[in-house]
Amino acid sequence: MAKIATREAYGQALAEFGEIYKDIVVLDADLSKSTRTEIFKKKFPDRFFNIGIAEQDLMATAAGLATCGKIPFASTFAVFAAGRAYDQVRNSIGYPHLNVKIGASHAGVSIGEDGASHQMLEDIALMRVIPGMVVLSPSDAVSTHECVRLAIEHEGPVYIRLGRLGVEEIYKKGELKLELGKGIVLQKGTDVGILATGLMVHEAIKAAKMLQEEGISVYLVDMPCIKPIDVDLILDVAKTTGCIVTAEEHNVIGGFGSAVAEVLIQNYPVPVKMVGVNDEFGRSGKPEDVLKYYKLTAEEIVNKAKEVMKLKK
Amino acid sequence: MDKAKEKELKKIATEIRKSIIIQTAEAGSGHPGGSLSGVEILTYLYFVEMKIDPKNPKDPDRDRFVLSKGHASPLLYAVLAEKGFISKEELKGFRQIYSNLQGHPDMKKVPGVEMSTGSLGQGLSVANGMALAAKLDKKDYRVYVLLGDGEIQEGQIWEAAMTAAHYKLDNLTAFLDHNGLQIDGKITEVMSPEPVDEKFKAFGWHVIKIDGHDFNQIEGAVNEAKTVKGKPTIIIAETVKGKGVSFMENEVGWHGTAPNKEQAQKALEELQKQYEALEVQG
Numbered sequence: 001m002a003k004i005a006t007r008e009a010y011g012q013a014l015a016e017f018g019e020i021y022k023d024i025v026v027l028d029a030d031l032s033k034s035t036r037t038e039i040f041k042k043k044f045p046d047r048f049f050n051i052g053i054a055e056q057d058l059m060a061t062a063a064g065l066a067t068c069g070k071i072p073f074a075s076t077f078a079v080f081a082a083g084r085a086y087d088q089v090r091n092s093i094g095y096p097h098l099n100v101k102i103g104a105s106h107a108g109v110s111i112g113e114d115g116a117s118h119q120m121l122e123d124i125a126l127m128r129v130i131p132g133m134v135v136l137s138p139s140d141a142v143s144t145h146e147c148v149r150l151a152i153e154h155e156g157p158v159y160i161r162l163g164r165l166g167v168e169e170i171y172k173k174g175e176l177k178l179e180l181g182k183g184i185v186l187q188k189g190t191d192v193g194i195l196a197t198g199l200m201v202h203e204a205i206k207a208a209k210m211l212q213e214e215g216i217s218v219y220l221v222d223m224p225c226i227k228p229i230d231v232d233l234i235l236d237v238a239k240t241t242g243c244i245v246t247a248e249e250h251n252v253i254g255g256f257g258s259a260v261a262e263v264l265i266q267n268y269p270v271p272v273k274m275v276g277v278n279d280e281f282g283r284s285g286k287p288e289d290v291l292k293y294y295k296l297t298a299e300e301i302v303n304k305a306k307e308v309m310k311l312k313k
Numbered sequence: 314m315d316k317a318k319e320k321e322l323k324k325i326a327t328e329i330r331k332s333i334i335i336q337t338a339e340a341g342s343g344h345p346g347g348s349l350s351g352v353e354i355l356t357y358l359y360f361v362e363m364k365i366d367p368k369n370p371k372d373p374d375r376d377r378f379v380l381s382k383g384h385a386s387p388l389l390y391a392v393l394a395e396k397g398f399i400s401k402e403e404l405k406g407f408r409q410i411y412s413n414l415q416g417h418p419d420m421k422k423v424p425g426v427e428m429s430t431g432s433l434g435q436g437l438s439v440a441n442g443m444a445l446a447a448k449l450d451k452k453d454y455r456v457y458v459l460l461g462d463g464e465i466q467e468g469q470i471w472e473a474a475m476t477a478a479h480y481k482l483d484n485l486t487a488f489l490d491h492n493g494l495q496i497d498g499k500i501t502e503v504m505s506p507e508p509v510d511e512k513f514k515a516f517g518w519h520v521i522k523i524d525g526h527d528f529n530q531i532e533g534a535v536n537e538a539k540t541v542k543g544k545p546t547i548i549i550a551e552t553v554k555g556k557g558v559s560f561m562e563n564e565v566g567w568h569g570t571a572p573n574k575e576q577a578q579k580a581l582e583e584l585q586k587q588y589e590a591l592e593v594q595g
Contacts, residue, residue: 052475063442
């Protein structure tokens with residue numbers, strides 16, 4: 001099966017929904033070929049605005065458009081969207097709770113060769129602490145399409161985290177119906193829970209198969225919605241399995257694993273192990289080599305699953 | 314502008330100055346200096362120029378104003394109260410815990426506030442977004458924005474200046490409140506943005522220089538801006554920080570310091586005399 005990057009699915013979804021929602025406008029900062037907003041631009045040139053290499057202006061211009069009833073999708077790399085333009089996102093989008101959608105591509109180390117300056121590993125943390133910001137992190141083309149739909153239907157700011165790397169399809173088109181604040185149960189199990197987001201869902205699926213071959217029953221969940229987070233589902237996994245592994249292509253500080261741990265510690269504490277980047281910057285290399293270097297792999301999820309099972313009471 | 318109209322506006326401006334003094338004095342904090350310098354600009358926009366209706370503050374066809382220098386909030390609140398968007402009673406709560414009148418304007422809390430501002434350098438981009446939306450929707454409303462002359466040290470202003478010219482936003486008029494002072498001193502000593510007129514010209518803007526306290530010059534510039542096609546206009550308004558209160562004028566210390574009771578009393582007496590002088594003029 002052909003692999004499709006979530007950024008590609010994002011560009012296609014914008015062009016598709018742009019047909020239905022005439023208020024959608026798309027802004028980019030000289031990266032439309034990479035963020036794939038180019039697909040929308042070709043179809044709706046009058047509703048596309050290139051702001052140039054100026055991410056701060058990008059975000060605040062989108063805010064201005066939103067005050068006039070437009071549904072702006074502001075797109076650039078995650079490192080610039082959440083990093084360089086943080087104050088604009090906080091003060092001009094988050095604080096006035098404007099209806100701006102941030103399409104942040106090239107998140108994580110899997111962009112590969114460009115290296116640490118472009119490998120965003122802090123954006124989940126930065127975005128989820130902004131009051132009222134919805135944070136989405138789809139795993140494949142179909143869930144990306146669903147995340148774009150959710151973003152349009154939700155009134156308020158939304159951050160969508162997207163990847164550069166082509167990935168297998170997990171879901172069939174038309175068969176997935178995402179809800180805001182809900183995770184997706186891929187399979188139920190009783191020995192260990194694996195909660196993954198974004199690219200790491202693919203590794204988690206492989207890890208679950210490996211564990212099952214050893215007779216370990218895995219409760220496996222894809223979490224495309226990091227904020228609001230699916231509290232009920234997290235607690236169900238905790239109560240069913242008694243231990244959890246989280247997996248994300250992000251710093252383990254403040255990210256998805258932290259969000260899961262915040263829910264558990266206040267409601268139903270169980271042992272947790274986190275797979276992610278351990279408070280480091282990234283580095284250059286082929287995507288698969290970089291992912292291996294930082295142990296963002298199915299093997300590491302298996303190791304952590306075995307470790308966390310030993311901590312069960 | 315006829316004399317009667319000008320006198321009327323001068324009276325409103327004096328009332329707004331009093332309100333700025335009262336708000337900051339009651340709050341014991343706030344920014345009187347840069348609020349007083351922009352009084353005539355906002356008075357003209359809100360009481361002569363802009364199509365706005367306090368009874369219908371969200372009218373999609375209304376003109377928009379963005380206070381990019383959000384710390385001049387007492388000025389905006391005074392104008393909105395005078396215009397009837399909020400009650401004058403509310404002004405007493407400026408910067409207090411129970412009030413909607415935040416230190417810097419919050420569009421979600423105050424009718425008539427078009428954008429939440431405070432972090433400098435962002436309002437011009439927002440105004441561009443509003444002007445782009447007008448073009449897309451083929452609406453003829455205009456967008457106004459007030460920038461501080463210290464504020465334009467922010468790099469984002471120049472990103473936005475490029476965007477406005479690139480997209481030919483002739484429905485956008487910016488005012489530069491050129492009072493020459495910022496918190497740490499003279500703008501030319503802290504980090505000179507001069508020559509501001511040449512810079513904006515080079516960025517593709519139509520530039521008009523005026524005395525920012527002269528209603529006739531403000532009117533002339535605003536009307537000229539409306540005739541300019543294919544480019545945005547910036548009106549560089551030469552102003553006096555602390556204008557109207559003798560001991561605050563051109564004193565950098567009054568950027569972000571509220572008057573105490575006695576100082577407020579003195580300021581209000583001066584402003585009352587100015588008001589009475591206008592009455593006597595007949």
